Amino acid sequence: MEFFELLKALILGFVEGMTEFAPVSSTGHMIIVDDLWLKTTEFLGQGSANTFKIVIQLGSILAVVVVMWKRMLSLVGLYKMEGQTTTRFNLGHVIVGIIPAGVFGVLFEDYIDENLFGIETVIIGLFIGAFLMIIADKFGPKRPKITSLDDISYGKALKIGFIQCLSLWPGFSRSGATISGGVLLGLDHKTAADFTFIMAVPIMAGASGLSLVKNWDQINLDHLSFYIVGFVSAFIFALISIKFFLKLISRVKLTPFAVYRIIVAVILMGIVYL
16 A cells, blocks of 8 residues: 555554544544544445454554553562452452443434434534543542552442443543543542553453454455554554553543533534534
8 A cells, every 4th residue: 555545554553552442532533533534435335445444443442452461460460469358359240340331322322323423423422521530630539549450340340330331422532431430439540540551452352342343344454554553553552541540540531621622523523514
């Protein structure tokens, strides 16, 4: 492929990696950058362009595994975290947390794909998600009692899982929903973010895997270099984003991200309605 086409893959990998785990909605950013600017469907075709977006998500997932490999191994008893308590965080918490979104996602997948993937619905998701994040910062406990993953109960994990279902609405943001829900349920921001990232691995891997199988016939080997550049770019920038965000979230909380989301929503409204 030509240099400028591969540059577009690099840019989209950057957008995916930097926004997938921050509570700002990667869907909204993809619409702004790709659908409204880069327009990869014009040279990839609709099917191959959709497959590309699945492939770069897998790069982001791999970044979580690399950053949190110790905790990932501890989930299945292959690594003991330092200072781990008898009520340690385990795979059961993750399973309980992903069940609600998994069930609702399967039940409403076709409806969401056919009716909710549009700029207008993303704008709504950006606004409502931003308000939830502001509410979490304002009304969450000033001194959270849950300051470690090992303090999370199965009940809390399930409740966060139900709140995560809000992210099925495009633009709402999975991490925005789950971190906000965790904070409102008594987790500190860092612990809520940790739980969000760990839950993202099976959810995103499962969703991406199913989408990849469904779109397998859309993969074009002529576009392989485009996929590879996007995947590597998403992986590298997700590594940077995750490490930076986990350090930042404890200091700045959610409100600055909420303000940013509102700005993005206003920009989208200007593009669509003006």
